[in-house]
Amino acid sequence: MNQIILYILLVLGISQMTMAQNPLSNKYDLMPWPKEIKEKPAKFLINSDVTISIHSEHSERVRNAAVNFIRRLSARTGVFFNEGFPLENKKGTIQISYDEVVTLNLKADESYTLNTNDSLIEIKAQTDLGALRGLQTLLQLTDHNSSTYFFPGISIFDAPRFVWRGLMIDVSRHFHPVNVIKRNLDAMASMKMNVFHWHLTDDQGFRIESKAYPKLQELASDGLFYTQEQIKEVVTYADHLGIRVIPEIDVPGHASAILTAYPELGSKADYHYAIERFSGVFDPTLNPTLDTTYVFLETLFAEITPLFPDKYFHIGGDENEGKHWNENQEIQKFKKKHKLKTNHDLQTYFNIKLEKILNKLGKKLMGWDEIMTPDMPTSAVIHSWRGENEGLPNGGSLIAAAKKGYQTVLSNGYYIDRMLSVEHHYSNDPIKNIELTPEERSRILGGEATMWSELVTSQTIDSRIWPRTAAIAERFWSSKDVNDVENMRKRLKTVSFRLEELELTHIKNKAVILRGMTNNQDISSLETLTNICEPLKVYARNKDGVEYKTYSPFNLFADACIVDAPDALIFNQHVTAFIKTPNNNNQTAVLNCLYKWAANDAQFSKLRMNPKISALNTLSKSLSNASKGLSEVLQNEDISETTIDQIQSNIDILSQEFMDTEVVIIDALNKLVSYCKTNLKTN
Amino acid sequence: MNQIILYILLVLGISQMTMAQNPLSNKYDLMPWPKEIKEKPAKFLINSDVTISIHSEHSERVRNAAVNFIRRLSARTGVFFNEGFPLENKKGTIQISYDEVVTLNLKADESYTLNTNDSLIEIKAQTDLGALRGLQTLLQLTDHNSSTYFFPGISIFDAPRFVWRGLMIDVSRHFHPVNVIKRNLDAMASMKMNVFHWHLTDDQGFRIESKAYPKLQELASDGLFYTQEQIKEVVTYADHLGIRVIPEIDVPGHASAILTAYPELGSKADYHYAIERFSGVFDPTLNPTLDTTYVFLETLFAEITPLFPDKYFHIGGDENEGKHWNENQEIQKFKKKHKLKTNHDLQTYFNIKLEKILNKLGKKLMGWDEIMTPDMPTSAVIHSWRGENEGLPNGGSLIAAAKKGYQTVLSNGYYIDRMLSVEHHYSNDPIKNIELTPEERSRILGGEATMWSELVTSQTIDSRIWPRTAAIAERFWSSKDVNDVENMRKRLKTVSFRLEELELTHIKNKAVILRGMTNNQDISSLETLTNICEPLKVYARNKDGVEYKTYSPFNLFADACIVDAPDALIFNQHVTAFIKTPNNNNQTAVLNCLYKWAANDAQFSKLRMNPKISALNTLSKSLSNASKGLSEVLQNEDISETTIDQIQSNIDILSQEFMDTEVVIIDALNKLVSYCKTNLKTN
Structure with a gap:
């Protein structure tokens, strides 16, 4: 057989064998993982002569x-570098080319090829967006040995699985200034995300300057809002990163802030509307029966929409429980008159009017999945936040929407404020194994991680979004079969x-x-504690929002x-390994963790x-006591009931909440206790 | 004697005795230290009921x-707190009052009184500025025991020594975005500083948007500039903190950026003007003989000055070496025609024209001390950057200016980019012991720390400004006799x-x-190294700017x-103490440092x-070797010439530069070697 053909078959064979997850992902910490990647024997040295x-x-x-x-x-x-800027009229050692400069939109091509050789790197793309994505990949390939930095020889073809790869940031519950938004846009771009959904209004604050209705920022923002100039600045910044910006003005519910400024638009007369200081779902709701409500919204949207060139406009529409509607006789009469049986029907009436307003302004209405009522036209875009856990059938509102003919975007499973593991989000495939027609599939645009900010300030927001959102970004960009959790963790680090x-x-x-x-x-003793504790999950922190x-x-x-x-992650792995194979190495790994914790309280004290x-005193003491006890037991291979009881009682104490956190090594500690009871001799 | 009179005399006596430095400064970490402070037996508990x-x-x-x-x-x-905002129409437990709301200006009173009692705190001031200063002092008084936070019982009267307490930030050599400026304004306000001098233009970039001359930002900023909206945002932000903003447009020298945009205003025909990438003093200079130069400056200033409500406007005027003037025949003819003998005379001609332009715009011209030529009217303000080290008589240009009738501001001695110790800056009294008439004294407005940014990015600028600038702020605010360096260091921490x-x-x-x-x-081994190394001083880093x-x-x-x-600071103190009193305690303190360093290279390796x-390999090895050797010698009280030679050769290696830093424990190490040689027996 011809050697070349043999080689080709070999390469194809390898790439098919490794379809599940390319073994190169053990070598290169790329994220999101590219569609096709091949190594080749080359090394591009990064020295002062590099030019672009x-x-x-x-x-x-x-x-x-x-x-x-x-x-x-x-910096890395x-x-x-001798040249700090791209060359003009000269070829660089890194060359970028693309066929067209595009306006950001759903259909813009983001694919690219990247080829690195000894003395030349080429990035080629159909659009300038593809070139951006390619540059991010190249940067992630930076490698080094003891004496030099280099790019390895590699050939990549890459393109995204979904066209909508978003992050929502709630700036109402806590305000986040422009620089916080910008740095998160930079991070999104580095993960090839392309939609920033800006949750600009809610009960806790109206965060965008209105010249038509200045009371919105004057009375309903505590002075914390974006000027229109700042909005433009952010939108331009995002555009340069290839990120579309979708604003959300949440109506008719979540309207405490709007109604603080303009109470006359509220559903309940003589109600004292005020900026909400707590968290939760509240009653203040726009009155959908008033013409003035629509005048207000039309004027406001006409003012705001030019700031956001993107076609999609999010009107929220979620969590309106209709209490104030029920309490208002005029609204009830209106419902009868218009044959609107339920509050859902009334809200659909409201949404349809909004859609017409937005259409006139050249915008496509998007809303949380509550807007998907039987009468809602399929021109609306459904933002799916409810799934099986919220009582919906398999695939949740996402699949339902796609099947009904709506474009749809998934956030169910990507609520990063729920404080669940990266594994949880990463394993949440938007489509799962559900069978869809090509048309249905094409309506599933992608997904969005949602950073609700009730418990998040500018000081902590980055640590709530990242790094988990990088794994979500990979879920949206990479093939479904790029799903090895341990490999993802390694790259994520x-x-x-x-x-x-x-x-x-x-x-x-x-x-x-x-x-x-x-x-x-x-701070070292506290640092040790933070490395085994996690914030309470799924809204157990801040119970009832008060x-x-x-x-x-x-x-x-x-x-x-x-x-x-x-540290918990590591310990849990060590314990699993040790119990499976209780050899010396595995025991030492477990013991080293226990020693560290055993010694920690002396430092804390x-x-x-x-x-x-x-x-944190109790946490610190119990951790040290349990660890000391366990390490002694494991070391001596000698165990008394009293000792085990003391260890167990310390573990039980550790199972409590400590300052809104939970200790996440409890299962592993309990496993160790069981192991000791079963396998070690009792005195 | 009447007991009250006795008490008064006693109090006066004590306060005179402690005039040098109030002993309460050992207890309270206030900075700048207030003018008058007394303790009283009270404790205001900080619980959720605190209101303001x-x-x-x-x-x-x-x-x-x-x-x-x-x-x-x-947060602290x-x-x-139950109440997150100031009460309206109700008295809080913290009460603020003042007589008038002022426009920021040189004469605005900033004094305040602060009284804390068990259940009430009062801040009273003549102006709202005084109230701001008082709130900062109160915050610094926050104290705690194991179970509660509280404000101690205290009575303060406070007022500044100088009316101009500034920080200059150079945003040309490296650009610093709005959020970086804002956080530094916050820090300034917490140190009661009241002038932000914004060095907006230089050879390396023109950083403020001009609508009249848009090429300035388009061609001469690399896209890094403040929009006029951002300028307004910063000025308003500063005003809220009681900080005046003085812009600087540096002319006629330092003009590479301006001339990149408008080369026709340059002094040298057919010169290729370009944004400067290096550091230093460069030749490009505005042509002071052209009418168009003054049209340009008048138009530009007319556009810019409304953005800055403050009366003072800085035109730079420094470091014009006149090379391009000398090379231009037209300029030489012009000098002859106007009887301007020197380039200094020509620059004065230029400055006087600028002063008239600025006067028309309601502004007072300020410039670096080169503008102080015999013909310069005393209406100008002299910014003194040259002192005795630059060859001027005692008191430098500051005292000279005050004596000649100019208002003046001192920066000589406060160049924080020179990387000198906080002690150096803190000990630099503006007036020293120079005798001045009251009029002369009144012309010395105060001082400014200057953060030139050739070697400073937004990532490092805070660590170059702070904490040293806090000590400089104290020098400007507090009495001259608040000057105990060790006490300052304790509070500064x-x-x-x-x-x-x-x-x-x-x-x-x-x-x-x-x-x-x-x-x-x-990073622990590198951290250890950073704790004994300092960046090269006085521009030894980046020699010749290239x-x-x-x-x-x-x-x-x-x-x-x-x-x-x-760590160097601590070690140097330990060594001094040990050599003075070589007891066990002092030896242990020295040894503990040496042990840490001796062990560090194993970690680094x-x-x-x-x-x-x-x-850093050599640094790490030599530090460990020298420390190991010295610790062994000290411990064994046993010393051979070979050992000492080896230690000495390692110290000699440590005396080199390492990656633009110097090791700052060399003197102490050498002292230890001498001590050992002299006092320990030789084998």
Whole structure:
């Protein structure tokens, strides 16, 4: 057989064998993982002569991306580049080309090819967006040995699985200034995300300047809002990153802020509307029977929509429980007169009027899945937030919407404020194994991670969004069969670290919070505790929405803790390995964790106590006691009932909540106790 | 004697005895230290019932400051306040009052009184500015025991020594976005500073949007500039903090950026003007003989001045070496024609024309001290940057200006980019012991720390400004006799830590840089090195301005290091103490440092090497070797010439530069060697 053909067959064979997950993902920490990737024997050295050139129509996006690429590469490698800007009229050692500069929209092609050789790197794409995506991949390929940095020889073809890969940020419950939004846009772009959904209004604040209705920001924002200039600044910034911006003005519910400014539009007369300080679902609702309501919304939308060039406009529409509608006789009469049986019908009436207003303004209405009522036209876009756990059939409102003919976007399973593991989100495939016709499939645009901010301030928001959202971004971009959790975790670790280059605070702000808690003492013992504790999940923190107000402190122990507590993850793996194979190595790995925790309370006890940390005393003591006991038992292979009882009682204490966190090594500790009981001899 | 009179005399006596430095400064970490402070037996508990009320005409400043006060107090204490905003129409437990709301200006009174009692705190001031200053002092008084936070019983009267207490930030050499400026304004306000001098233009970039001359930002900023809206945003933000904003448009020198956009205004025909990438003093200079130059400046100033309500306007005027003037025959003819003998005379001609333009616009011209030529009217304000070290007589240009009749502001001695110790700046009294008439004294307005940004990016700028600038702020606010360096250092430590509340990155970004250097490995060994190394001083880094370009990496080892390296400071004190009194305690203190360093290289050697850290290998090895040797010698009281020689040779190696830093324990190490040689027996 011809050797070349043999080689081709071999390559094809390997790539088919590894279809499930490319073994190169053990070597390269790319995220999202590309569609096709091949290694080749080459090495492009990163030295001061590296230059970059763009060989296509001018694109402000690509120009900016190229400058940022050079800056980040220089910062990452320490290499002093001779040229700090893309070359003009000359070929660089990194060459970028694309066929057209596009306006951001759902159909814009984002594919690219990337080829690295010894002395030349080429990024080619159909659109300038594809070029952006390719540059991000190239940056992730930066590698080094002890004496030099380089790009490995590689050939990539890449394209996304879904066209809508979004992140929603709620800026109402807590306001997040422009720079916080910008750095998160940078992070999104580095993960090839392309939709920023800006939840601009809610009960807790109206966050966008209106010149037509200035009371909105004057009376309903506590002074925390974006000027129209700032909105434009963010939208332009996002556009340069290839990110569409979808604004959300949440109506008719979630309207406490709007009605604080314009109570005459409310459904309940003589009600004292005020900016909401708690969390939850509240009663203030726009009155859908008033002409003035529609005048207000039409005027407001006419003012706001030009700031957002994207075609999609989100009107919220969620969680209207209709209490104030029920209490208003005029509204009830209106329902009868218009043959609207239920409040849902009334809201559909409202939504359909809004859709007409938005259509006139050239916009497509999008709303949370409550808007999907029988009369709602399929021109609306359904944002699916409810699934099987919310009582819906398999596939939730997403699949239902697609089958009914709506375009739809999935957020169910991507509520990152629920504080669930990255594994949970990563394993949530939008389509699962549900059979769809090509038309139905094409209506599923993609998904959005949602960062609701009831318990999140600008100090902590990065650590709530990242790194988990990077794994969600991969779920939206990469093939369905890129789904190995351990491999994802390995790559995510690098990705998370690299996000610090973009001024993200998800790593560094932990120490800030702990320094604050200790009043500038040694934080190492608290750090150890944060590494095995996670914030309470699924809204168990802030029960009923009344433990915290919007202005309560959010720099407490729970705020320093993160999901996927790193030491817990490691310990749990060690324990599993040890119980499966109780050899010396595995025992040592377990013991080293236990020793560290056993010693931790001595360190903690040295702290000058204050009210912010004294509540951790029990946690610290019980952890050290349980760990000390267990390590002694494991070491001595010698066990008495008293000892085990003491260990168990400490573990039971650790199973409580501590300052809105839970200790996430309980199962592993209990497994160790069981192991000891079963396998070690009793005195 | 009447007991009351006795008491009064006693109090007066005590206060005179302690005039030098109030002993309460050992107890309270206030900075700047207030004018008068007394303790009293009281304790105001900080619980959820704390409220704040304002009993005077509305001041947006005070309202904002009160809200920020509550937020910061809540974050600091973890207390959940019931009321998150100042009370209206009700008396709070913290009451603020003032006589008038003022427009910011040189003469605005900033004094205040602060009285804390068990259940009531009162801040009273002549102006709303005074109230702001008082709130900052109160926040600094936050104290705690193990179970509660409280304000101690205290009575303060406070007022500043100088009316001009400024910080200059150069945003040309490296651009610093709005959020970086804002957080530094917050920090300034917390140190009661009241002038932000914004160095907006220089050879490396023109950073303010001009609608009249848009090429300035289009061609001469690399896209990094403030829009006029952003300028307004910052000016308003500063005003709310009681901070005046003085813009600087540096002319006629430092003009490479301006001339990149409008080369026709340059002094040298056919010269290729381009944004400067290096540092230093460059030749491009406006042509002062052209009418168009003045049309340009008048139009530009007319556009810019309304953005800055303050009366003072800085025109730079420094470091024009006149090379291009000398080379231009037309300019030479012009000089002859106008009887201008020197280039200084020509520049004075230029400055006087500028002063007239600015006067018409209602502004007072301010410039660096080169503008102080014999013909310059005394209506100009002299910004003194040259002193005795620059060859001027005692008191430098500051005293000269005051004696000649100019208002003047001191920056000589406060160049924080020179990387000198906080002690150096703190000990630099503006007036020293120079005798001045009251008129002369009144012309010395105060001073400004200057943050030139050739070697400073947004990632590192906070660590270059803070905490040293807090000590400079105290020099400008507090009495001359508040000058105990050790006491200042103790208070500064707390102040520096508290600045993290304002999102300053001066502490947390060290770890970010080190994580980047190690590619996310254990940074503890590098941290140890940064704690004894300081960035090269007085421009020894970036020799001749050509080692670094503006786009070179500034996240290297030197950028992680800070002035006043903390471990070095401690070690140097221990060594001094030990040599003075070589007892066990003092020896142990020295040995503990040496042990830590001796062990450090083992940790460092575990790192997977890369080009960013491999250059530290020699530093790490020599430090460990010298420390190991010295600790063995000290412990054994046994010394051979070979051992000492080896130690000495390691110290000699440590005396080199390492990646643009110097090791600042060399003197102490050498002292230890001498001590050993002299006092320990030789084998």
